[in-house]
Structure formats: structure tokens, C-alpha cells
Amino acid sequence: MPSRRRLLLSAGLLPLAIAAGRRAGADDADDPWPDIKASLFADRPIQDGAGILALEAPKRAYDAAIVPITVTAAIAQSDARYIQAVHLIVDKNPAPVAGVFHFTVESGTATFATRVRVNEYTNIRAIAEMNDGALFMAAAFVKAAGGCSAPALKDAEKAMASLGKMKLKAPDSVILDRPNQAQLLISHPNFSGMQFDQISRNYIPAHFVQDIRIRYADRVIMTVEGNISLSEDPTVYFSFVPHGPGEIAVDVTDSEGMKFSQAWPVSPVPAS
């Protein structure tokens, strides 16, 4: 994968990357988007997302550390034309690329939802990359602050004990040959590295979910490259099209190299 994108995804290096970009032009100081755009997409044109995707976010978040985002694809995935990835950007976060969500035709639809941390009032953008490389963007402005440094872990002991456990929520009846929506929950503190430990006088190290791979019947449905901008207990709502019985299999790797895997059997029924 492009090394520049991995650079931007790496929480530790990003402030340097953005700061370097900002020094280049005084009027860029307030708006990080031009630098982010250039770093991710060079001079590729980005068209308005109308007709391709829509982004929903709360105008004012009630909890800056848990901001629900829904990206709705307006087109179905087909062999001829499909959304291969959606880049979710929170412009003013220290790590602005909250996640890159990769899809296949097997996804049925690239509609997905997740929850992010928002550190200050900002634009949030979803940029769909088509199978032919065309780029389309939907954006929304969110008022929230402090999401990346906010106190984590309401129950610290429980969180660490269940680190890596997952839950899958799927409909009672999964329908054959149609897109079905499911939700994956991963218990993980997703430490941002931005909380200062008063006693040790060190920052609590970043420890976050980095890769999520979701397969159905051994075919990849969705992969997610994540970082600290995803909320504690990262969750993703996703779509899959079963053509027969199988397992939803999830593999997760985090920034410490810890790996978690879990699978859930699915018995889809024909549409009635």
C-alpha cells in the first residue's frame, strides 16, 4: 500500500507531516484539507459525491470521543462499477485519516457506519474511490472537541480483561443473494497516545486497532485500516451478500501486533 498513506495513518508521524505542509503557506494554517488532499491523492480530481455517496454525522456531538458516522452508498456494487475504498477523514484530528474502508463486489453495497473521535470543530469527509480510480467526496461539519484526549475506559479493569473480544450482530434472518447489514464490535481501548499519565509523567502509549479483515465464506467482504481516530471499542456496520451458508470470519491486528480472530456461522434463507 502506498507508503505515503501509511505515513499519514501512523499517528506518531502525522503531526510532522501536516506541520511541514502548513509551513508552506500561511493561509493554509487554518485549513488542513489542502495538505491532506495533496498527500493522499496528489492532483487527482475529486468530484462532488452526489449520486455516489452521502455522509451523515451529528452537527453537534454529545460525546466527542464517540461520534457516529454513516456513509451511505447510492450505487450498488457491481462487477462493472463499484466503490473499492472510502477514505474517512477528520480534517482537524492529529491523525486525520480515521480509516480507510475497502470494499469488494461481495460487499453488495459500500454503505457502512462507524464511530470516530473528534478533537476540534472540523469537516469530516468521506472520499469514495471507484474501481476505475475516480474520486467522489461527501462532507459534513461536526462541532465537537477533545475527543482524542478525553478520559478513556469507564471501567478500566473490564476493558483490559476483554481486550480483543468481539461481537457480531446480524439480523435474525439473513437473506440469500441480497445485501444484509451486520455490525462488528471489537472490545479495545484504542488508546490515542494523547492522554498524559499524571503519575508516571508519560503519555499512555497509543495502542489501537490497525487492521480489520472481514470475510464471508472465505471471500473478503471488507477490510479496514484504522488508527487512533476510531473510537474506543471500534465498531463497523457493514454489508455482505451470502450465496449460501458460511461463516463471517473476522481477523484483527492492532498496533502492538496483537491478533484476534473470531468467526460466526450464518445460515441464510431465501427471500420470501
Added chain:
Amino acid sequence: MHGGAVQQTGTSRRALCCGTLTALCCLPALRAQAALLADQPLALAEVAPGIHVSQGVHAEATADNLGAIANIAFIVGSAGVAVLDSGGCALWGRRLREAIGRVTPLPVRYLVNSHVHPDHIFGNAAFRADTPEIIGHAKLAAALAARGAFYLDKVKAALGPLAAGTEVVPPTRAVADRLEIDLGGRTLRLQAHPTAHTDNDLSVLDLATGTLLPADLLFMQRTPAIDGSLNGWLAAIDALRRIPAARVVPGHGPTVADWPAALDAQDRYLRRLRDDVRAVLKAGGTMEQAVDSAGRSEQGQWRLFDDYNPRNVVTAFAELEWE
């Protein structure tokens, strides 16, 4: 009380010129403010013999209220005093200490911190000279380590130079389950709770008068703020209900209330929240849908409802979706 809700003021000239250092140019202004506060001694209610309560206001922490938004109590025995929480900044902690001194010459032997939230712990520095035992839940120290710097920044942003001297002062003694302390013929029973309002809640029972001081395990009038576990808090309410206390001092609300009736409104609110969120989850609804609808029937019953209920719904949803 939810630590994340401290409000930014910062428009005073003092705040602009001083930041967090007490610069020489600002000392006269600070002294004037301190003098003004001294002219108005802390109002105390003696809710039972030897139990004095300072009532918190139902507001966010600001320079005007010095972060005194929680109920703070102290209990006087024949040999010493236990201070139950210390307020939202060192300056207010000093007011509390002066108020204790006007009530009794006995030393402050114990400073009990009921939980990690800033409106309960940030007056601790004012009691340094008394060298009390500072007692908290066994998980308080870790919570303070993780959150203290964040909360301190918030208090400094809200109070400006009035936050001078405010520090994170950790506990010296931990309660894993139960601890009894003696104030001189007066025993206080301290109980550590499983995760409820926070993961480090400590309640106090004064055996002499049967007065229960559960701190933020009990909110009255002000919207309860969930910063631990909704299910855990409901379980804690059931456990507290079994204590045969004569009266209760809630963490927010009136200085004293009837027991166990005082629990009923909070119990009803938290159950309503739980049931409403579970209904949304069962119907396959999203967090956004839950925020719009859950708990709405309780709106007229609580202060600061629109500030705290939606956030409670987010917390409850993130907890209950694992059920």
C-alpha cells in the same frame, strides 16, 4: 458529576493576563476576590449532629462558582474530622478548611475522595498542612493517573487564575472492599463499590446517626451522569437500598433527603434509559436514533437534562449493545 462538562469562561481581564501563573500584576485582583469570598463564609447545613454539608449548585464549573457544584460534607468526632470530598479547586478547598475551623478546632484526620471527578477532588491541596490520610477506592489512584491531567487542564481553562494552587493529590490509602475509620467514638464505614457512576465509587455510612453519604452514587434534581456502567449503577442502587440508613446526603441535590425514597427518581431515570436503549437495539436501531428518543419522558424531571441525557444515551448504547 461528569468530568467532561467543565465549561470554558476565560473572558475576564484576569484570565487574559494571568493564565495559570499568579503574576505580580494580578495579585491585588486575586486578593480582592479572595477577600470578597472570605466576607461570605461558606454556607453549611448541619443535617445530623456533627455532619455539615455545603450544597453544590446545579451548573457547570465556572469562575463564579469556583467549581462548587457538588455536595461536600465533613463529619466531626471527638478526636478529629473527616472531610468527604474537597470541591472543585484549591481556593474553594481553602474556604472549606476555614469553614471547618470555625465549627471545630479538631484536626482534619481523614480526607475521603468519593471518586475521581474534578468537582470532588480538586480541593485536596488545601488540606496538605493537615497531613490527613487521603482515602479512596482501590481504583481511584489509577483513575487519577489516567485522567488527572485532563481534568486539571479543564479546571484551569474554566477558572483561570482562580485555579492557582490546584493540583492532583492522590490517595494515601485504598479501600478494596470495606474500611472503618474512627473519629473518636464515631465510626465511619467506607464501602468500595463495583463499577457504577464511575469505576471507583466509595460511599460512607456514619454509624452514630445512620447517615449515608453515597456521593455521586445518588443524584437528586441534577441529571445523573453515567461515567462507569449503567447496569452497574442500577445494581449499586439495589445494594444501597438494603442499607438501613436514617437519612442520606446525595452527591448532588438537597443537603439531606429521606431514605430510601431519595433513590426512587434516579432509579426510575436509569431504568427508563436502559429500557429505551434496549428497545432501540432490539429494533436494530442506531446510536443516533437512540439519542433522539431514549430518556425523553424524563425531561421535565431533571436539571441540565439536555446537557447530560444525550451523552448518557451514547454511553448506555455503547454499553448495552454488547448484551
